Amino acid sequence: MSGGRPVVSVVILTLNAGPGFEELLRRVSGQRGDFELELVVVDSGSTDGTVELARRYGAAVHRISKRDFNHGATRNLGISLSRGEYVALLVQDALPLGEGWLAAMVENLERDERVAGVYGRQLPRPEASAFTRALLGSLATASPERREQFAGGPERYRALSPQRRRRLAAFDNVSSCIRRSVWERFPFDRTDFGEDIRWGKRVVEAGYRLVYEPRSAVYHSHERGALYDLRRYYVNQRVLMELFGIRPVSSLARLLVAVARSTLYLYRLLRSNEEAAAAGALLLLAAAARYAATSQLGNYLGAKSVSLARVSPRLYGRLHGFLSRGI
Known part of the structure; x- marks a missing residue:
């Protein structure tokens, strides 16, 4: 795309998103930035009004059957249905903090064409248990420090230790934004788990950069058994x-x-x-x-x-x- 303001798409995959989904849509719709915002929802068979609510907020909704859902392939579908130069990926239970959640990621992509993708900070929900707060607060995706992940080329990446290659490939589609032109070259793998780190490995190995941007933050936590x-x-x-x-x-x-x-x-x-x-x-x-x-x-x-x-x-x-x- 050239000329005018870039289009930034937000793609959300849904299945019975629940009562908190309207607040997510409200916050996404309220994002500020020098871009045109587009919202795309791919729904896997919701029966709780998720689809109707998304449409009321102006989303283009595409429906698939629950059995056809796949973490990698369904994200590829959502991106293919969007038109943004940059595409943000957000899970249905992550809640953006502030009106600059999206702009903070887009700024990194606008600043450096070698940045393939940006992922943001995850904070425990206010009602999270003390255990969940302590545990999530220790993770790399809760850090207040910005990080750039760059290996310097395929040969240098492959020469690194396994742990170092893993850290450089880190990416998280709970809240992320990718460059469409890179996705066209490297779509997500069809996989039931880990489509984000698989993609991160491929793009870093190819010589691109990934950025962890803590200014782009969401509430996202669960009480799991x-x-x-x-x-x-x-x-x-x-x-x-x-x-x-x-x-x-x-x-x-x-x-x-x-x-x-x-x-x-x-x-x-x-x-x-x-x-x-x-x-x-x-x-x-x-x-x-x-x-x-x-x-x-x-x-x-x-x-x-x-x-x-x-x-x-x-x-x-x-x-x-x-x-x-x-x-």
Whole structure:
């Protein structure tokens, strides 16, 4: 595109988005910036009025069946239905903070044509539990410091350590904005999990930059149970193993060490949080141990899944079907 103000599209994937969705739409519609704003919603079979609400806020709505939803392919569909030079991707339960959420990401793309994508800060919702606040506050996507991720070219990227390659490839489609021309060259993979870090790896390896921009922030947090944590760490470990060969919990001995270390780290993290610390040492230790055990067990099962598939395909099929469900 050339001449005039750029078009910036916001693509949201929905399925029964719930009562908070109107506030999301209101905040997206109220974004300020030197661009024309377009809103595209791809809905996977909502029955709670999500579609009608989106249309009232001027969204172009495209409907698909629930069985056709795919994290990568459905985002590609939404982008293909949009016309923006830059396309923001937002999940249905993330709530932008302020009227500059979108402009802060667009500014990075406008400033440097080698920036392929920008992703923003995630903060726990005001009603989040003390444990959730402490845990999310320690993540890289909660940092107040801006980061640029650039390897210097394909050869230099491939020469880096697995952990360094992983950090440079970090990207998060909870709240992000990508350059259409780069997406046309590198669309998202058709995948049920990790479409964002897969894309991040491809574009950084190709010589582009990614930017973490904390001025663009959303509220986004959940109160999950142990089963969800187990499943999420399982599928996440499989992605990290596939993309970077990272497998830190590869044996039962390492699992025990990882649980102990993770419990101690989380306990100290909770103790340092004044709100969490008020619950008392025993409750904090129990919460830390529960999360450490389920997350590290998920890592272990993910690391072992490849060898299990070779030894016992039937058992692997059942385990994988159970652990990858609902993520």
